[in-house]
Amino acid sequence: MKVEIIAVGSELLLGQITNTNASFISSRLAEIGADVHYHTVVGDNPARLKEVIEVAENRADILIFSGGLGPTKDDMTKETIAAHIGVELVSDNQALLFIENFFKRANRKMTDNNKKQALVFEGATVLENKTGMAPGMAVEKEGKHFILLPGPPHELHPMFTDEAIPYLLKLNGKQEVITSRVLKFYVIGEAELEHRIQPILDKQTNPTIAPLATEGAVTLRITAKAATVEEANALIDPVDEEIRSIVGEFIYGIDDDTLSSRVAELLGQQGFTLAAAESLTAGLFMAEFATQPGVSSALAGGVVVYDEKAKIEQLKIEKSLLDEYGVVSSECAASLALNVQRKFSANVGVGITGAAGPTPHDGVPVGTVWIGIALPGKKPKTYKLLLSGNRNSNRQRSARFALYYLIQELSNLDH
């Protein structure tokens, strides 16, 4: 099945927004093995949209549209497609009820324009919109499938996953489900990861394995097709295990886990509190940790000690230590971790010091970072980073590396 994804909206052609819907839909279609051959963007112009549809019908079997389902006169996607393929627009009762209730709740007056949003193709499969007012729809006409989705990503994403994907799977005549598990990696790079699991990648067809690198972290999405979720998971499990046997040390979580959610979880299991002393990261580590709701019981607090004076005055770092080893040193990171742990009476102390750039700091090259971690009753452990990014990528990665090493340390507490 060849797919073309058509986004409708002049704001895309003006560069005011980026077509993230096409990449989202494409990534989900890749998982079910559907081939996307083209993305097209066209403005809110019925004549040009009609031409785009004609081109697409000649080169694809499934045409997926996003945008142009709104209540204003610019929104012409439904009307243009209906006229082109010769179907009537009829009001969908469920959608109309939803819209009426929306206005009642908001205590606002509903206009005729809003009623337009409840119109769907006669005989179409209505795709429920749980996060907005415009329903989606799917219809087949002369062997071609037309799937219409609203433009706002927070409406399109759940609708595509929960409504359009099952519709597409049914087209194969099979009752199938798609299940994914995302393994999340840190420290290891995408190329290195792919190299090490190449034999596994080579032999996979179901489940498929898709590596993706984003913001310095790497993920592997394992996706299986099967008759039931249980069967799909039974296909995923052995692949998951095989990957872990090779590169398990770099995996910090799965699916929606983040570095900070894992740290919060592991601290919670021990009933531990955390304090941090941050130099180059200047609060990023704590701020990242606090993205987790409910961390007030775990985050004892911390200090930003950006310059030498603050390190000495606020955290009692020995002047002699700084003179001997320097501010960017294993000794300073260990001392920061230990002293902030004591100062905040926390179970765990983290110290981060380094040269973010753009200029060397205290004679140490840009990108050199030391992370200290103090655990209860143990000598602080330190880690050295040699980063090659710019100032702010170095600061970001330092904060994330600290979270990652903390996960490693907290996971290995009993060893």
Next chain:
Amino acid sequence: MKVEIIAVGSELLLGQITNTNASFISSRLAEIGADVHYHTVVGDNPARLKEVIEVAENRADILIFSGGLGPTKDDMTKETIAAHIGVELVSDNQALLFIENFFKRANRKMTDNNKKQALVFEGATVLENKTGMAPGMAVEKEGKHFILLPGPPHELHPMFTDEAIPYLLKLNGKQEVITSRVLKFYVIGEAELEHRIQPILDKQTNPTIAPLATEGAVTLRITAKAATVEEANALIDPVDEEIRSIVGEFIYGIDDDTLSSRVAELLGQQGFTLAAAESLTAGLFMAEFATQPGVSSALAGGVVVYDEKAKIEQLKIEKSLLDEYGVVSSECAASLALNVQRKFSANVGVGITGAAGPTPHDGVPVGTVWIGIALPGKKPKTYKLLLSGNRNSNRQRSARFALYYLIQELSNLDH
């Protein structure tokens, strides 16, 4: 002139990356009044690319391609277009020299594949690539213009602005320059801003004014076309002034200014140092400020006092004050600002306390935030926010509002 933007790359169709090049090119073209009618994405497939070119030639005058200029066998854009329009590929000496030097510097061996990157259309205008190895090119064939650019955004952006835009402007037969000035707003929303300057927006053709909302902040890009940069600026100046006369209080900077660069600049002018006490933001404010290089002289440091205990023990906030007014209060924010200013012997103290969510904090509704600012020899001033986002957007916005109010306070020091 009708434009179609064609991105070539299978990774786009697999959803591994998003077509940000199309939105970037579109926004730049909007500034010079060129009409973009379509975006198309096609994979690394010469036959399908050829068909896409044929469709595009029928509906556009200018075809702008991104991607597929690399050294691997997947990269077929140049070869496919050359065969289609009947031009020869010849080696560009300057591009070849650049590539050779790149490999010499990196002490790596250059392969024949890399030489392929220096091939350009015979007779084409070569568009210099200052940030990568593949040169771009522009050629006219039977009234249609073909502009080829590399895929990586950090290569495409400067090349498009510095090389492709002047090429396109010359097509009009006029020797013109385009100059933009971006006004940056905070606190005011996009709808409100547009409403207030509607009379100015309505009458503008040169310069044009383009509002854009990103990450909670709003910008206005004023763009003028003229024979020289000076003449363009002379067109921009009165519009800039007119806008400032209406909504100047919300402007925190221009062009590359950020909230933190403006704070750093204003602190620097006074020779002031800054300290912060952060509760819900947990370090975000200081981390955001420290995105600026060279802030170690200005950032005295600060504390993250996430829970009540830390506020009392680390910053000597009076228990009686917290009992009387609560943790999320004007009084607490002022006390945080004042006590952290003293603790770090800083000129300026900032305190941020609030309920980030998802659950109310200390009986205060989610989104309620107090920001305190203590300036030398003045009673601390406090600001209240009522934010409606989720936990992390509330935390982000609190940190940015604190920077914004600090800019306001530091700008009005003499008043």
